[in-house]
Amino acid sequence: MTGRQHRARAAHPAPPGPPRRATLRLLKQLFTDRLALMGDSAEVYGDVVRIAIGPKAMYLVNHPDLAKHVLADNAANYHKGIGLQEARRALGDGLLTSDGETWREQRRTIQPVFQPKRISRQAAVVAAEVDALIQRLAAHDGPVEILHEMTGLTLGVLGKTLLDAELGGYETLGHSFEAVQDQAMFEAVTLSAIPQWVPLKKQLHFRTARDDLRRIADELVEQRLANPVENGEDVLSRLIESGSAQGASRERMRDELITLLLAGHETTASTLGWAFHLIDEHPEVGERLHAEAVEVLGDRLPEHEDLRRLTYTAAVVEEVMRLYPPVWLLPRVAQADDEIGGYHVPAGSDVVVVPYTLHRHPGFWTDPERFDPGRFDPANPAGRPPRYAYIPFGAGPRFCIGNSLGVMEAVFVLAMAARDLVLRKVPGKVVDPEAMLSLRVRGGLPMTVHRRERVRRAEAA
Numbered sequence: 001m002t003g004r005q006h007r008a009r010a011a012h013p014a015p016p017g018p019p020r021r022a023t024l025r026l027l028k029q030l031f032t033d034r035l036a037l038m039g040d041s042a043e044v045y046g047d048v049v050r051i052a053i054g055p056k057a058m059y060l061v062n063h064p065d066l067a068k069h070v071l072a073d074n075a076a077n078y079h080k081g082i083g084l085q086e087a088r089r090a091l092g093d094g095l096l097t098s099d100g101e102t103w104r105e106q107r108r109t110i111q112p113v114f115q116p117k118r119i120s121r122q123a124a125v126v127a128a129e130v131d132a133l134i135q136r137l138a139a140h141d142g143p144v145e146i147l148h149e150m151t152g153l154t155l156g157v158l159g160k161t162l163l164d165a166e167l168g169g170y171e172t173l174g175h176s177f178e179a180v181q182d183q184a185m186f187e188a189v190t191l192s193a194i195p196q197w198v199p200l201k202k203q204l205h206f207r208t209a210r211d212d213l214r215r216i217a218d219e220l221v222e223q224r225l226a227n228p229v230e231n232g233e234d235v236l237s238r239l240i241e242s243g244s245a246q247g248a249s250r251e252r253m254r255d256e257l258i259t260l261l262l263a264g265h266e267t268t269a270s271t272l273g274w275a276f277h278l279i280d281e282h283p284e285v286g287e288r289l290h291a292e293a294v295e296v297l298g299d300r301l302p303e304h305e306d307l308r309r310l311t312y313t314a315a316v317v318e319e320v321m322r323l324y325p326p327v328w329l330l331p332r333v334a335q336a337d338d339e340i341g342g343y344h345v346p347a348g349s350d351v352v353v354v355p356y357t358l359h360r361h362p363g364f365w366t367d368p369e370r371f372d373p374g375r376f377d378p379a380n381p382a383g384r385p386p387r388y389a390y391i392p393f394g395a396g397p398r399f400c401i402g403n404s405l406g407v408m409e410a411v412f413v414l415a416m417a418a419r420d421l422v423l424r425k426v427p428g429k430v431v432d433p434e435a436m437l438s439l440r441v442r443g444g445l446p447m448t449v450h451r452r453e454r455v456r457r458a459e460a461a
Contacts, residue, residue, distance in 0.1 A: 012344035015059065017041065017050035026053050030189045034435040035328070035356055042357045048341040058082070058350045059340070062361060064388035066341050067353045070332060071388075072396035077338055081331030082350050087184040087437060089210070092251065094259025106256060107401070109242045113162060113235050114401045122161040123304035123408065129157050130412045131301055134420055143426050143446040148174070150272040150413075154265035157409055162264060163220065164234040170216050177262050179209035181436040217257040221250065235260060262437075267326035268406040270440045272413055274324040275316065276423050277431050277445060278371050279414075285373065288312055289418035290452065297419060302412050310415050315376035317410045321392035323371060325355040328439040330394055355391050356439065364389040422450045 018026060018041065029037035030053065038060060041049045047063035061070055070078055079099040088097040095106045112118070133153045137144060151174040159167035167173065183206035224236045232238070239253045279286045289312065296302075296309045307314065330353040338345045345351060360368040364385040365375075375383060384390075393400035400406075417423065425431070426446040434442035 012339045012342060015048040015050040015341070015343040016045045017052065018045075020052060023053060026051060035433060038329075038352075038354045038357050039360070042354075042361075048343050050343075056350065058352060059345050060357075061340060061351060061353045062357050063341065064358070064361075064364065064386045067358060067391065067395065068388045069340060070351055070353055071330065071391070071394065071398070074338065075396045075398070077335050078332035078351060079335060081333040081352065082188050087180065089183075089187075091180070091259050091262065092255030094255040094257075096259045096263055105242075109238055110235055110256070110260075111401060113233065113238060114405065116404060118233060119161075119404050119408070120304040122405070123302070123412075125160050126157055126405075126409050126412055127301040127303070127416075129153060129160065130409070130416050133413070134416050137417070137421060137423075137449045138451055140449050143448055146276055146423065146445045146447045147269065147273045147441060148444070150269040151265060153413070154269045154272075154409065155261075157405075158261065158264040161405065162235050162260065164229060164232065165220055165223065165236065172212050173216065173261060173265075176209035176212045177266060179205040180213070180262070181438070182206070183209075185436050213258045213261070214254060217254040217261075218250070220257060221253055263400075264402055266438045266440075267400075267402075268409050270326045270438045271317065271320055271324070271406070271410055273441050273445050274439075275320045275410070275414055276417075276447060277425065277441065278320060278323070279316070279418075280423060280425050280447070282371055285316060285371075286418055286422065289316060289414060293415040293419035297415060302415060304408070306415075307408060307411060310411055311378055312373065313411050313415045313418075314407070315373040315378075316414060317407060318376040318390075318392075319371060319373040322359045322365075322375070322390060323369075324433065324439050325359060325392040326438050327392070327394060327400075328356040328435055329354055330391075353391075356435075358388075359390060359392075361389060420452055422452050423447045424450070 026037065029040075037051070041051055041060055042062040047061070047066060049060040049062070051058045051060060061067055080097055091097050093102055095103065095110065098106060130153065133149065137149065155167045155170070155173060159165045179202075182202055186202055220236060221240065224240060228240075229237050232241075236257075239256055243249075243253050279289070292310060292312045296306055302310070332351045332353070334345055334347055334349045334351055336347045340351070359365070362368055374380075377383070388395060393403040424447060426448065429446060431445065432442045434440050
């Protein structure tokens with residue numbers, strides 16, 4: 001340790017945290033209930049917590065000002081961390097996992113696809129995909145696995161809006177990404193101590209999934225090379241054009257595509273799953289959604305301009321993402337020593353900002369466990385918390401570029417579903433969160449679908 005490091009530690013002590021004797025309990029929570037580990041640690045020890053597990057120490061950051069420091073003010077000192085490092089084995093150096101100049105080049109290449117004007121022009125495509133979903137759901141007789149349906153929808157939207165491609169023939173995508181997430185978290189909690197060649201069932205599934213994702217990405221590139229789009233604005237066209245200009249490898253284009261396929265569908269599908277669960281738990285919310293959809297849309301498909309009028313629906317989406325942020329963990333690795341909240345953080349430390357706990361911080365949210373879309377009522381802007389108390393899309397330079405498309409998709413789905421349908425969980429279904437790379441419903445979400453007019457007639461009778 002250098003003299004400078006000694007002086008830094010003397011001036012800024014280590015944060016509080018669980019004692020070393022709690023290692024076995026912490027390991028168990030890390031494997032079985034990561035959300036409880038983060039929530040309990042923040043509740044007991046405060047806004048900066050040092051969690052030591054074996055040779056590793058993780059620094060939990062749980063305050064808006066400190067999140068801003070890590071994610072924005074001193075972002076250059078923090079590279080991608082635990083979980084995402086492991087995901088790189090399957091995703092390669094895509095936008096989600098890369099750092100430095102590679103990340104900046106990728107961001108510059110893809111950013112124009114997400115410009116607000118271009119996304120607004122995709123509203124009709126999104127509405128048509130959602131309408132097809134509503135018709136499929138309405139035709140079901142018996143329980144529907146709603147997460148499977150949401151994944152199919154979000155992949156379809158992603159393909160047509162961002163890739164100018166049809167993804168309907170790639171039914172394995174959802175399962176492959178589940179295997180990738182499982183493996184990434186497995187490696188994260190085991191500190192990558194188990195080599196990938198060990199023939200565990202989980203690792204065999206991962207290798208199959210990785211090969212499947214690479215095959216699909218290669219097929220998409222080959223299809224576009226065979227059928228180029230003149231002046232194409234989609235991601236595929238831009239990746240190919242950029243790759244040709246920069247001499248980038250096919251592997252790099254593959255990495256970027258796989259990352260986009262994962263990030264572009266998983267977060268919105270997870271948000272919609274949690275939304276349908278919470279609306280079923282709070283039928284009064286479903287009634288208000290229905291009333292707004294009837295008033296704003298009537299019997300037509302939504303348009304981009306309707307986003308400004310579907311204010312309650314948008315508030316529901318925001319509150320769903322507060323309670324169940326699709327990206328529940330923002331992991332970083334400190335490149336140099338830092339001071340966070342008056343505490344010393346050594347270079348090389350894993351530093352994690354946890355939106356799941358930050359969005360429940362009692363210092364910034366009243367009755368934080370309660371589902372209350374009124375928190376995001378645009379008529380009451382003074383009731384909103386500080387900017388960095390609510391970061392469902394991350395913050396700083398790595399703020400999610402797909403946020404506007406994801407929100408539009410979620411608002412359209414909830415509005416059209418509430419107008420025409422009532423979705424109810426299968427009796428006995430226990431809904432628990434599963435904290436992987438995204439925050440998803442553990443074990444799926446089977447629901448029954450009912451046409452709203454039939455529900456009303458039955459209630460009236």
